[in-house]
Amino acid sequence: MLKSTYKLVALCILLALSASTMMAQTEDNHCVIWSVEDGGGTLGCYSTLAEAIRIATDGKVDLPNSADMNTVDQALKEHAIAEQVDRQPNSELNMQPASSTVVGILYDWTNYQSSNFILIVSDPTGCATYGWGFNLPSTWQNRVESARGYQGCNYTQVYDLLDFQGPTYKCPNDCSTFLGLNNDADSVYVWP
Numbered sequence: 001m002l003k004s005t006y007k008l009v010a011l012c013i014l015l016a017l018s019a020s021t022m023m024a025q026t027e028d029n030h031c032v033i034w035s036v037e038d039g040g041g042t043l044g045c046y047s048t049l050a051e052a053i054r055i056a057t058d059g060k061v062d063l064p065n066s067a068d069m070n071t072v073d074q075a076l077k078e079h080a081i082a083e084q085v086d087r088q089p090n091s092e093l094n095m096q097p098a099s100s101t102v103v104g105i106l107y108d109w110t111n112y113q114s115s116n117f118i119l120i121v122s123d124p125t126g127c128a129t130y131g132w133g134f135n136l137p138s139t140w141q142n143r144v145e146s147a148r149g150y151q152g153c154n155y156t157q158v159y160d161l162l163d164f165q166g167p168t169y170k171c172p173n174d175c176s177t178f179l180g181l182n183n184d185a186d187s188v189y190v191w192p
């Protein structure tokens with residue numbers, strides 16, 4: 001009797017563990033993080049790229065959840081141009097900058113495929129004058145393989161270790177592969 005109770009408890013634990021693993025796999029697909037300069041906090045992970053981008057841009061880039069990578073890429077580029085127009089001296093929106101701006105997207109696989117990690121900053125001018133650093137959380141370390149930059153961020157530099165240390169590779173946009181540092185980066189800098 002005791003033995004079968006143990007078996008039942010073990011089975012329940014196993015089921016609970018596999019359920020949480022499956023949940024983590026579906027929820028961890030599209031994550032959003034602030035730069036080190038902005039405190040480095042996370043805005044969480046979302047089940048679709050469109051939803052993550054909506055959160056990352058305060059709803060300014062609002063696409064259907066079915067939107068693919070290329071649609072999102074195009075919308076972000078158009079949004080960057082619109083933000084530049086907004087900052088013209090005569091614009092009514094000039095006094096209301098976005099509270100978060102996407103400066104880059106990292107991808108789990110080469111050629112901008114699979115899960116992604118969205119880099120945001122509080123400065124709506126993005127990389128207009130300087131670069132931004134990001135320490136990747138443990139679930140995203142040694143994982144990314146390609147990147148695209150936005151808002152004037154023309155280069156992505158990956159580092160093997162946290163805090164921009166260790167072997168590094170600086171890649172111009174669009175960066176379809178980090179070559180020898182694929183699945184190695186723990187921190188990233190985006191540069192003008």
Ligand SMILES: [Ca+2]
Pocket residue numbers: 107108109142143144145183
């Ligand atoms: Ca990977």
Ligand SMILES: [Ca+2]
Pocket residue numbers: 141142159160161184185186
């Ligand atoms: Ca590493």
